Amino acid sequence: NVAELDENAGEYKLNIIKQGGPWQTFDPDTSRIWWQEVGVHQNLTHAVHPDPLSGAHCWLQKALNVRKAGPGEKFGDVWVDTKKSMTVYREWVAKTRSAVDFSPDGLRRPFWLKRPLKPVKEAYSLPKEPFGR
Structure with a gap:
């Protein structure tokens, strides 16, 4: 994919400009790509969260607003409010123990x-x- 990332006061929107497809490189396999949908970048939607017991980075979050693309949106577009995400991160850090x-x-x-x-x-x-x- 070719994507555009817009930032506005801690809110990020990832817009897919061009879907995946074949291209020419030194590797002949890149010219054999027949699919266009390459998935959604879910890491942008979740901030790093420490596990309260081990302190390790864990994927313990849940997405609260997943929906079909609306007018003017495409499969793979992502919007995230990093201010809200940081609030949750700080709550998790407060639960950790040394x-x-x-x-x-x-x-x-x-x-x-x-x-x-x-x-x-x-x-x-x-x-x-x-x-x-």
Whole structure:
């Protein structure tokens, strides 16, 4: 897609100008693209939210206003109010607790939590002198 991003006092609107399709590059596969709809950029609609227990970035949000495109809108157009999103983010941050104070085993993240690229166990340890203390 080719898109236009308009910003107005913390409100963003992503308008699709041209849908996907074939184009010429060094890779011959780019000329074989037969579809036009490449999806909707959902990350713009959700701010980063920390998990209250682990502090990790989590996709715990829910979209409140998803609807069919109206007059003058196209599939893939997105509008988001980042001021409202930031308000929710601050509410979530207020729910977080420092691992320094609440970790049951002295680790920054649960070691048992499955991860595709798991660091060595020492990387989970909290620092001896935590930042800001």
